[in-house]
Amino acid sequence: MKTLTKMLAxxxxxxxxxxxxxxGKDGTNAVSSSQTPAATSLTSTQLANTVNNPWYIASAxxxxxxxxxxxxxxxxxxxxxxxxxxxxxxxxxxxxxAARILxxxxxxxxxxxxxxxxxxxxxxxxxxxYNVDAQTPDSAGTMTAMVTGVKTDVxxxxxxxxxxxxxxxxxxxxxxxxxxxxxxxxxLSTGIVSTARITHATPAxxxxxxxxxxxxxxxxxxxxxxxxxxxxxxxxxxxxESLLEGRYPGADVDGIEVVMGGGRRxxxxxxxxxxxxxxxSAVEGDRTDGRDLxxxxxxxxxxxNYIIDQSGFNALNSEATERVFALFNESHMRYEADRNKDxxxxxxxxxxxxxxxxILDNNDKGFFLTVESGRIDHxxxxxxxxxxxxxxxELANAVKVALEETDPENTLIIVTADHSHVFTIAGxxxxxxxxxxxxxxxxxxxxxxxxxxxxxxxxxxxNGRGYMNLGxxxxxxxxxxxxxxxxxRKDLSLVNTESSGFHQEALVPLSxxxxxxxxxxxxxxxxxxxxxSGTNEQNTLFHVMDYALNLISKAEKSLx
Amino acid sequence: MxxxxxxxxxxxxxxxxxxxxxxxxxECEVNADAIGAHYAISQPSGHTTALQLxxxxxxxxxxxxxxxxxxxxxxxxxxxxRRVRYFDAHQRAIEYDPEAADWSAKAxxxxxxALKKMQRIGSKGSGCKRIERYQRELADGQLTVxxxxxxxxxxxxxxRNSDGLTRIKLVDLKVDTxxxxxxxxxxxxxxxxxxADIGDNESDxxxxxxxxxxxxEHAH
Numbered sequence: 121m122k123t124l125t126k127m128l129a130x131x132x133x134x135x136x137x138x139x140x141x142x143x144g145k146d147g148t149n150a151v152s153s154s155q156t157p158a159a160t161s162l163t164s165t166q167l168a169n170t171v172n173n174p175w176y177i178a179s180a181x182x183x184x185x186x187x188x189x190x191x192x193x194x195x196x197x198x199x200x201x202x203x204x205x206x207x208x209x210x211x212x213x214x215x216x217x218a219a220r221i222l223x224x225x226x227x228x229x230x231x232x233x234x235x236x237x238x239x240x241x242x243x244x245x246x247x248x249x250y251n252v253d254a255q256t257p258d259s260a261g262t263m264t265a266m267v268t269g270v271k272t273d274v275x276x277x278x279x280x281x282x283x284x285x286x287x288x289x290x291x292x293x294x295x296x297x298x299x300x301x302x303x304x305x306x307x308l309s310t311g312i313v314s315t316a317r318i319t320h321a322t323p324a325x326x327x328x329x330x331x332x333x334x335x336x337x338x339x340x341x342x343x344x345x346x347x348x349x350x351x352x353x354x355x356x357x358x359x360x361e362s363l364l365e366g367r368y369p370g371a372d373v374d375g376i377e378v379v380m381g382g383g384r385r386x387x388x389x390x391x392x393x394x395x396x397x398x399x400x401s402a403v404e405g406d407r408t409d410g411r412d413l414x415x416x417x418x419x420x421x422x423x424x425n426y427i428i429d430q431s432g433f434n435a436l437n438s439e440a441t442e443r444v445f446a447l448f449n450e451s452h453m454r455y456e457a458d459r460n461k462d463x464x465x466x467x468x469x470x471x472x473x474x475x476x477x478x479i480l481d482n483n484d485k486g487f488f489l490t491v492e493s494g495r496i497d498h499x500x501x502x503x504x505x506x507x508x509x510x511x512x513x514e515l516a517n518a519v520k521v522a523l524e525e526t527d528p529e530n531t532l533i534i535v536t537a538d539h540s541h542v543f544t545i546a547g548x549x550x551x552x553x554x555x556x557x558x559x560x561x562x563x564x565x566x567x568x569x570x571x572x573x574x575x576x577x578x579x580x581x582x583n584g585r586g587y588m589n590l591g592x593x594x595x596x597x598x599x600x601x602x603x604x605x606x607x608x609r610k611d612l613s614l615v616n617t618e619s620s621g622f623h624q625e626a627l628v629p630l631s632x633x634x635x636x637x638x639x640x641x642x643x644x645x646x647x648x649x650x651x652x653s654g655t656n657e658q659n660t661l662f663h664v665m666d667y668a669l670n671l672i673s674k675a676e677k678s679l680x
Numbered sequence: 681m682x683x684x685x686x687x688x689x690x691x692x693x694x695x696x697x698x699x700x701x702x703x704x705x706x707e708c709e710v711n712a713d714a715i716g717a718h719y720a721i722s723q724p725s726g727h728t729t730a731l732q733l734x735x736x737x738x739x740x741x742x743x744x745x746x747x748x749x750x751x752x753x754x755x756x757x758x759x760x761x762r763r764v765r766y767f768d769a770h771q772r773a774i775e776y777d778p779e780a781a782d783w784s785a786k787a788x789x790x791x792x793x794a795l796k797k798m799q800r801i802g803s804k805g806s807g808c809k810r811i812e813r814y815q816r817e818l819a820d821g822q823l824t825v826x827x828x829x830x831x832x833x834x835x836x837x838x839x840r841n842s843d844g845l846t847r848i849k850l851v852d853l854k855v856d857t858x859x860x861x862x863x864x865x866x867x868x869x870x871x872x873x874x875x876a877d878i879g880d881n882e883s884d885x886x887x888x889x890x891x892x893x894x895x896x897e898h899a900h
Contacts, residue, residue, distance in 0.1 A: 258880055275883055285883070321880070334881070340871070390868070400762040400778050402739050402754055403868070451775070451874055463758050501879035598777040601875040602763070631890045632879030 189242040190650055200647035200668035201486035201530040202308075204477075204522050205266070205299070205661075206238075208515050209259055209322055210497030210508070212540025213641050218505065218579060219512035221555040226513075230552035236516035237523065238535040238643040246639040246655040249539045252281040256637035259497070260333040262538035262658055263325035267490070268296035269662035277321065277330040277353065286332050286342070288350035299665050300326040301364055303488035304373040306674035309480040310487065312376060313472045315453040315511075316494025317383025319353040322538060326490050327376065328356040337386035339408040354386040358413045358420070370680035375421065377442070378476045378489070380467075382449035384428065387413035396428050396450075398463035404450050417445050430465025438478035446472075455495050455507055456514040457595040457620060469493055470518040477525040486530075488669070491518060499597045500541040501632045503584040503623040506556060507597030508543070523645075532646035532668040534661065540636040542582035549578050556618040572609055577617050581626040583607075584633030590621030597623075605629050708808035708830035713737050716854030716863060717833060719789075724844025731848070733789055734863045740787040741864055750867060753786040761786060766867045772886050773872040789848070790825065790834045798825060811835060 170176055208215070216236065224234025251261035254274040264278055265271045272281050278298060284290040303310050314323040319336040330353055335341045338352045356363060361375035388394045388405025389412055395404040407413070418426050424443035427433055436444060448466040453459075459466055467475070473491050480487035493515035499507030515535075522533055547559035547568065558567040558575045567575035586607035588600050600623050607629035616622065626633065642661065644652035648668030652661075666672055712735075719731045732743040743750040748768040753761050760778035767773070784792040798814035805811055807830060814825040821841030828835055837848040854860060873887060881887040 258882075334884075400754065400756060401764075401775075402752075402864075406872075452876060461758065461760075463756065497880070498876045501876065596777050596779065598876050599779050601776055602779060632875075634879060634882075 186242045189645075199530070200532045202481070202488070202526060203299070203303075203532045203665050203669055204489045204491065204526070204534070205665065206515065206519055206522070206533070206535040207263065207266070207322055207490065207492045208496050208512060208535070208537045209316070209492060209494045210500050210539060210541050210635065211493070211512055211515070211537035211640065212543060212636060212638065214543050214545050215496065215500070215508060215512055215537075215541065216641060218543075218545055218555050219509045219516065222509045223513045223516065225552070225555060231555060232551060236513075237520035238516060238533075241533075241535070241643040241645040241649070243644045243649045243652045245642050245653045247536060247642050247658050247661070248639055248655065249537075249658055250637065256635050257539050258321065258333070258635065259538045260321035260325060263322045264296065265657075265659040266536070266538070266661045267298040267300065267326050269659045269666070270296050271657065271659050272296075275333050277324050277328050277333055279329055279331065283331055286345075288331055288345035288348040291329055291331050291350060295329045295367070298326050299662060299671065300376070300488055300490065302666070302671045302675040303669070304361075304364060304376070305368060305371055305678050306669070306671055307483075307485045307678060308487050308669075309377045309483035309485075311378030311476045311480050311489040312381070313378065313469070313476050313489070314381040314492040314494050315456075315469055316381060316492060316498075317386065317449075317452055318357065318379055318381035318447065319383045319386045320381075320452070320494060322492045322494060323381060323490065324353045324357075327360050328353045330356070336383070337406050339390070339406045352386070354383070354407075354413055358387070358417045361420075368679060371678065375443070377483075377487075378444055378479055380444065380446040380448070380472045380476060381494075382447065382451055382453040384414075384447040385450045387417075387447060396464075398429065399450055400463075401450060414445070414447070421445075428464065430462075430467060433467045433471070433475065436475060436479075438475055439482065441479050444475075444479060452495060452498065455499065455511060455595065455597055457507065457510045461595070468517075469514050470521045473518040474521045474525060477522060481526075486669070488665075491522075493518070497541070500543055500581075501584075501634075502597040502600045503581055503586065503588070503626060503633050504597035504600065505543070505579040505624050506620050506622065508541075509555075528646050530647065532644065532648050532665065534642065534644045534649075534652065534664065536642040536661065537640040540638050540640055542584075542634055542636045544580055544582070545578055546580060547576060547578055553578065554618055555579065556622070558612060558617055567613075570609075574609060575612050576609075577612065577624055580624045581633050582636075583628035583630045584626035585623065585631065586610075586626040586629060587612075588621070588623035589615050589619075590623070592616075592619045592621060594621030605631065708810075710808050710831060710855055711857075712831045712833070714855065714857050714860050715831060715833065716852075716856075716860050717850055718852035718854075719834075720847075720849050720851050722845075722847045722849070724846060731789075732863070733787075734860055735787055736857075736860050736864055739864060740783075742786070742789075743863075752864070752867075753781075753783075755783045755787075764872070766870055767886075768867075770886050771867075771870045773867065773870040774878070774890075775872055775874050777876070784832075788832050788834060790827070790837065795825065795827065798823070 220234055220236045221231035224231035249257050249262055251257040251274040252271050258274045260277050261272050261274045270280050275285050276283050278296050279291055279294045280296055282294045300310050312323050312326055321333040335352050337354045341352055361373055364373055365371045385404055385406045389407045389410045390403050390405050392403045414426050421443050427446045453466050454462050476489055480489055493511055496508050496511040499511055519535055548561055549559045550562040553560050559578050561568045570576050585600055585605045587610040588603050590599055607626045642652055648664055651664045715735045717733045720728055721731055722728045729746050734741040738755045740753045750766040752764045755761055756778055761781035761783055762778040763776040765774045782791050798816040800812055801815050802813040812827045816823045824838045826835040835850045839846045878887045878890055
């Protein structure tokens with residue numbers, strides 16, 4: 121053991137003097153020829169071959185880097201000025217791995233050795249995602265856990281497990297306080313960005329309290345809930361400032377500075393006269409109370425910018441913009457792969473992230489920002505690995521933007537998922553095999569055949585709609601819903617499984633592929649990031665953010 | 681027999697047009713984008729069902745009363761078509777993403793390209809009451825279509841093959857815009873869900889049924 125330690129030390133010296141060579145092999149020879157101390161239990165050649173190997177050197181360096189970063193981060197624990205929480209909706213571990221390979225291969229690499237932006241974060245762990253009443257969770261319960269510190273039931277927003285789903289009368293008294301609300305009370309700027317409808321479960325959990333995730337506007341609510349005084353989710357977003365001040369008497373907050381996403385239909389009355397230029401429905405708005413919440417928001421914040429399209433987004437001067445309310449689509453925003461087909465144009469997730477940070481960082485006190493990649497989940501539900509993975513790559517791009525736009529010494533960035541999907545990387549494909557391709561075994565050039573004599577893809581789903589070949593021109597994963605379910609094995613011999621319109625085989629036939637119940641990853645960098653390690657209950661993430669910002673204490677001080 | 685059948689088809693189509701408030705001018709002044717056409721579809725087995733086609737501007741609605749299903753379509757400025765399926769028995773709707781599609785197939789039942797591939801073998805009348813007859817030989821039979829070009833309206837379609845005769849026949853025509861608007865408005869209050877969202881709605885009995893057993897083609 122003592123000898124091994126000496127050997128490792130010698131390796132470091134050789135690396136410093138540049139003797140290890142680019143591939144590590146030259147260095148191996150140098151160690152074995154003249155400078156290797158005598159080994160007592162292992163031969164010098166065996167050890168040198170290990171410690172001079174480039175894989176070994178790179179991973180050892182990663183540990184050294186992590187130790188250095190840990191020391192620096194521990195010193196600044198609790199000193200974060202900003203927190204950014206990235207949530208990849210449905211981004212399980214297999215999704216991260218496959219997206220990493222896809223991005224790497226798009227860069228001309230084998231792919232497996234590539235790293236997504238957040239793969240390089242110094243701290244990571246696992247998250248147990250179950251809801252209080254569900255082994256396999258949904259986004260409402262999981263995001264509520266992340267931003268409140270309290271696990272709750274499936275399908276409910278911002279309330280604890282004492283809620284009865286769908287029963288308005290059980291909301292009162294069971295409301296939880298979120299990270300975003302605490303940040304508001306503490307005087308930080310706040311922002312919510314999502315590619316889903318901004319009233320969808322994940323973004324809604326940051327600002328709303330609802331007995332049902334589907335109460336996105338008043339037309340979605342039962343009459344009894346409306347008459348009992350429960351507010352729909354869109355209404356709660358527009359009234360966020362007054363509602364928060366009502367819950368905390370004496371509080372004086374200034375409201376959410378950045379809201380960007382889809383879901384215009386929940387804010388507009390069901391009046392065709394209120395349709396916007398890229399409405400896809402004959403009547404875009406769903407609201408049956410006649411209210412135009414976009415107009416109400418503008419009346420509340422006359423200096424704020426309400427925008428609906430790419431040109432409005434481009435015109436925003438982030439240094440001069442005090443507040444923005446952006447609803448880029450009637451429903452969910454387009455898939456990244458399909459974005460150029462939008463009628464009025466939509467920004468990408470990374471574009472929105474950059475703009476949001478540049479607006480929020482105008483506040484010297486700091487900011488809290490949630491960024492959701494909402495359509496990874498939808499790509500998987502539709503059985504499209506291409507759709508889900510290209511969304512994940514764009515999330516990684518957005519994280520890269522956040523790293524570029526912030527200072528790691530004062531900004532905690534957490535990247536995680538709310539839940540996983542039944543998505544697998546299977547078979548024994550050789551290194552560098554196209555991740556969307558058919559399995560080709562090590563040393564082979566032709567696709568491996570299964571016991572049924574047919575080739576099979578590396579990526580697949582346990583359940584869902586199954587095989588579809590919609591071609592290279594189809595970039596909308598949801599086009600699958602216009603085609604019949606076709607689960608089970610198919611002859612893929614002549615099918616280009618790497619095309620954007622290919623949907624993977626599925627075993628169990630379902631109209632929509634489902635979530636999965638295994639743990640998801642969490643990745644962190646910045647002050648407080650060292651608290652992210654091991655296997656965690658999902659609600660622990662709230663406490664990491666609270667610790668980094670000292671949020672509860674700051675919020676308490678703001679109250680009379 | 682065939683000739684008698686064709687003559688009878690002409691007479692039926694002419695009768696529907698004659699009974700409709702279409703006017704007799706040489707130039708048709710009826711708005712072809714505001715139409716309600718009711719069809720009877722008969723299968724070789726003798727089974728007959730109804731189909732309604734409603735058009736209003738950039739919208740089309742196809743109603744299948746026996747199945748308690750309806751599909752609405754909207755033509756978008758980028759050439760895509762947006763579909764919503766209505767389940768009348770449940771008063772629910774499922775919304776699809778816009779996609780590239782042949783608008784004429786949704787708004788006329790008969791795609792414009794299909795008509796171009798057929799041979800015109802006769803015509804009668806003028807304006808709103810003009811009837812054109814087209815025919816095409818198929819690998820396993822013959823397709824005959826009676827068509828009104830001014831209204832872009834399928835009057836009758838017959839497909840004969842070894843299984844027998846399948847017929848789609850116009851039985852009623854509405855041009856009153858109030859009636860047409862009411863047809864489109866009838867399902868406006870249904871609870872509607874994006875298809876992309878149904879996977880997140882396991883607790884909803886209607887959507888759970890969709891997730892587990894597929895599209896509810898025959899809603900009860």
